[in-house]
Amino acid sequence: MPRANDEVARALNELAVLTEIEEANPQAFRVRAYQNGVRAVSGLSRDVSTMSAAELQQVKGIGKAIASKIREQVDTGRMGKLEELRQKYDPGLLDLLKVPGLGAKTVQLLNDVLGIKDLDGLRSAIDEGRLRDLPGLGEKTERNLKKALERLRETSHENRMPIARALPLAEEIVATLDLLPAVQQVEYTGSLRRFRDTIGDLDVLVASDDPEPVMAAFAELGLVREVIAQGPTRASVLTWDGLQVDLRVVEPAHIGAALVYFTGSKAHNIQLRERAIKRGWTLNEYALSDAETGAVIAGATEHEVYDALDLAWVAPEMREDAGEVQAAAAGELPDLVTVEDLRGDLHDHSDWSGDGRSSLDEMVAAAAERGLSYLAITDHAENLRINGVDRAGMLRQRKELAQLQERHPDLRLLHGAELNVGRDGSLDYDEQFLLGFHWCVASVHSHFRLEPDEQTERVVAAIRHPAVNVIGHLTGRRIGKRPGIELDVEAIFDACVETGTALEINCNLDRLDAAAEVVRDGAARGVTFVVSTDAHHTQELDYHRHGVRQARRGGLDKAQIANTWDTDRFLEWAGAKRSEVRT
Ligand code: DGT
Ligand code: CA
Ligand code: CA
Ligand code: ZN
Numbered sequence: 001m002p003r004a005n006d007e008v009a010r011a012l013n014e015l016a017v018l019t020e021i022e023e024a025n026p027q028a029f030r031v032r033a034y035q036n037g038v039r040a041v042s043g044l045s046r047d048v049s050t051m052s053a054a055e056l057q058q059v060k061g062i063g064k065a066i067a068s069k070i071r072e073q074v075d076t077g078r079m080g081k082l083e084e085l086r087q088k089y090d091p092g093l094l095d096l097l098k099v100p101g102l103g104a105k106t107v108q109l110l111n112d113v114l115g116i117k118d119l120d121g122l123r124s125a126i127d128e129g130r131l132r133d134l135p136g137l138g139e140k141t142e143r144n145l146k147k148a149l150e151r152l153r154e155t156s157h158e159n160r161m162p163i164a165r166a167l168p169l170a171e172e173i174v175a176t177l178d179l180l181p182a183v184q185q186v187e188y189t190g191s192l193r194r195f196r197d198t199i200g201d202l203d204v205l206v207a208s209d210d211p212e213p214v215m216a217a218f219a220e221l222g223l224v225r226e227v228i229a230q231g232p233t234r235a236s237v238l239t240w241d242g243l244q245v246d247l248r249v250v251e252p253a254h255i256g257a258a259l260v261y262f263t264g265s266k267a268h269n270i271q272l273r274e275r276a277i278k279r280g281w282t283l284n285e286y287a288l289s290d291a292e293t294g295a296v297i298a299g300a301t302e303h304e305v306y307d308a309l310d311l312a313w314v315a316p317e318m319r320e321d322a323g324e325v326q327a328a329a330a331g332e333l334p335d336l337v338t339v340e341d342l343r344g345d346l347h348d349h350s351d352w353s354g355d356g357r358s359s360l361d362e363m364v365a366a367a368a369e370r371g372l373s374y375l376a377i378t379d380h381a382e383n384l385r386i387n388g389v390d391r392a393g394m395l396r397q398r399k400e401l402a403q404l405q406e407r408h409p410d411l412r413l414l415h416g417a418e419l420n421v422g423r424d425g426s427l428d429y430d431e432q433f434l435l436g437f438h439w440c441v442a443s444v445h446s447h448f449r450l451e452p453d454e455q456t457e458r459v460v461a462a463i464r465h466p467a468v469n470v471i472g473h474l475t476g477r478r479i480g481k482r483p484g485i486e487l488d489v490e491a492i493f494d495a496c497v498e499t500g501t502a503l504e505i506n507c508n509l510d511r512l513d514a515a516a517e518v519v520r521d522g523a524a525r526g527v528t529f530v531v532s533t534d535a536h537h538t539q540e541l542d543y544h545r546h547g548v549r550q551a552r553r554g555g556l557d558k559a560q561i562a563n564t565w566d567t568d569r570f571l572e573w574a575g576a577k578r579s580e581v582r583t
Contacts, residue, residue: 003175004049006168007222008070009041011079014094014240015069018085020104021093036061041070043357043537049074077222091225091242092118100148101141109134123149160198161243162480164509167192167546169243170202173221180217182210184252189262193316195549197479197512201236201244203262207255218247254286256301261285267321268314275309275325283309317553322520324555334557337531337548337564344374344563344570345541347418347441347472347504347532352397353379353389357537360397364404366538368411373567376414376439377401381428383420384445391433398436412567414438414574418472423447425461427468434467435578441504441532443472444485452486459487463495466578470502470530473513481510489518493525500577502528502562505554507547508540519554528573530562 016034020026040061041048048056048070056067073079095118096107110116113134116125125131126149131142170188177186183206187193190203208214211233218235219227224245228236233249250258261269261284269283276283282291287299288308298304306313311328315336318324327333349356350363356379358366367375379397380388389397398415405413416439419427427434427442434440442462450458462468474492475484496503503522506513511534514522519529531547533540551561558564562573 003172004047004074005041005044007172008048008073009038011073011082012037015082017094017097018089021089021107022085024105024108026104033063033066037066090117095119096122099152101144160200163197163199166199166202166243167509169239173204176221177206177217180214182208182213184208185255187259189259190264193263194265194319195317195553201246204245204247205258205262206249207252208249209251211249214249254299256305257287257299258285259302260305263316263319265320268319271321271325272309315552317549318555334555336552337558337561339544339548341558341564342531342544344372345533346376346439346530346563347378347534348375349379349536350377354384354386355536360400361404362538364408366541368408370541372411374412374414374570376416378416378418378441381417381419383428391429416440418443420445421458421462425458427462427465437467439469439574440467441470441472442468444476448476448485452488455485456488456491459492460495463499463501468501469574470504472504473506473511474503475513477513478510479512493522493527496527497525502530505529505531505547505550507531507533507543509546512550516550516553519556523554523556523560528562529556529560
């Protein structure tokens, strides 16, 4: 998405949430209009900053009022109405709206009557039993809210921000600072560069000989709510959505050492420092230097630092002290995957099912345009509550796909489905019908609260089905929103290896499922993986860039990723499992 669109969508979204509080009604006309605006802007491939108000109004979901707000944001970097609401409502109220069971009406009531402005306020009010006497609430609601708060605390990893929210913010900050003439290089570092799935605070590093304008521009960023601390070369700010961002400006000659230091992890840094000490050197955020003379040995680039320590350069995603330093010393780091290595995508939706937003031919054309060699269309199968495709629909789609195949000779199209793993491990349709697909993903979309052994059994049953090629988003987690199902992953790995079934690395930032630790352990067991976008829109085909980082974080060698294989090898592997049943 163009960066201006991202910024506008975020502002409209905040406007929708704040308006919901103002109107005390999530169905209010203005709320819905803003939400439609968010969707419209997010789905737009044109850069909104290049569009006039009249052109904007031509877009479905954008009316006159929203068009003028978009222009205001683009022209002035601010949205007056949003600023006004930000003044009026405490940011903590936004957190309250995220508590399951708390709507805008209740949030406003809590605010007006009890003066509750944030999660902490709500927690103490519940502990003191002050909620039960409010009109329309009662003891049961109080109990439910208490539970919801506990759950929220668990899933939000003590206020860590999910990567899906942190990454776009970081990319926006980096892109904005990168425009400054004083900036030679700018990178986000810390846990985000390591691609952890939640972020405590965001660390940004700039190389510059002239820190002053950089510090000034940083404090002036539109997304900054408050400057917490500011010095000549470092500053900390708080963004409107509650993320702390630490900026550090260093001289260009030190940027390599600083990148290593501020990327971390702490444990990885300690390993590096120990190697330096053994050689009579010191390693800090400025340089690798001789401990006695202070002479600089390395510091301008990361590669230089690792090289001097007799280590292969370690990809940031792997820097967790999980054996990567030893592997780098022995020359045994895995051959990690890049976006260019991925030749196909194997989990893609169209507007035939669920919430797919692009048509079949748009999806196929977009995959062809990206130079993919193969693509599996895997619309939702019939058991999904929201608009799964029935048998007749699937057969019609197969015909359409065959016609599209003729128009795209260089892109091998596979007709597939995303099946729903039932409570007992059963799947949609019947075995004969399922064997008619070229490729099936099976995913858990229901029954998230079963016991671990029941969950394991149902997923293993799906793995054992002859038509199932891969398990989609293994646990169904939504990072920071919903924990995944609990599984005995060892049993899953064994079943996968035994049957030639793959595990998916789902590229959606909300999911990143299987988790990196599972990828690492599965890789060691010999499990085959696929990196899949789960695209619901043509633009989401670009999500491969996230999935490869997740694969790297799992230390996965690209040889173990089936969609890096060429078409012939891939098709042979994908066909092997089902042909075993047929013979
Ligand atoms: P987070 O923010 O909790 O998601 O995790 P990080 O890893 O981003 O941690 P943060 O922000 O405290 O520090 C960023 C990096 O700076 C960290 O990964 C390593 C480095 N660092 C910070 N403090 C220390 C320290 O005391 N010793 C060493 N060796 N490195 C440190
Ligand atoms: Ca951090
Ligand atoms: Ca930090
Ligand atoms: Zn899907």
